[in-house]
Amino acid sequence: MLPGRREPRFESDLAVELQGGNARARNVSASGIYLETSVPLRKGTDLRFTVQFAPVEGAPLRMDCRARVVRVERLVGRFGVGATIQHFSFARERKVADEST
Numbered sequence: 001m002l003p004g005r006r007e008p009r010f011e012s013d014l015a016v017e018l019q020g021g022n023a024r025a026r027n028v029s030a031s032g033i034y035l036e037t038s039v040p041l042r043k044g045t046d047l048r049f050t051v052q053f054a055p056v057e058g059a060p061l062r063m064d065c066r067a068r069v070v071r072v073e074r075l076v077g078r079f080g081v082g083a084t085i086q087h088f089s090f091a092r093e094r095k096v097a098d099e100s101t
Helices: none
Strands: 010-018 021-028 032-037 046-056 059-075 078-092
Antiparallel strands (some): 010 021, 010 046, 046 059
C-alpha cells in the first residue's frame, strides 16, 4: 500500500487495454489508477479501459472502467497517466470447453 493516500493504493503490474493501445497499471485503488503507456493522453480526457487480472479458479477476470485523466507525465519513451475511476465493473470470462474431450 502506498502511504499518504485517502484510500489504499496498491502497487501493481497489470495489463491494461486502452482505446488506441495498451498500458501497464503501476498502482491502483478503488478511485484511481496510475498507468504507463505510449498512448498520448491529455488531462481532462474521458477514458475507457480494461484491466486484466490473472486467472482465478481457471477463468480470467477483468475490470472494465470509465475514468477521467487528471495528470500526465512525460517519461522516457512513454507517458505516466493518473486517472480517477468514475465507474468500474468486474466480469469473469467464461471458460472455453476443452475441444479434445
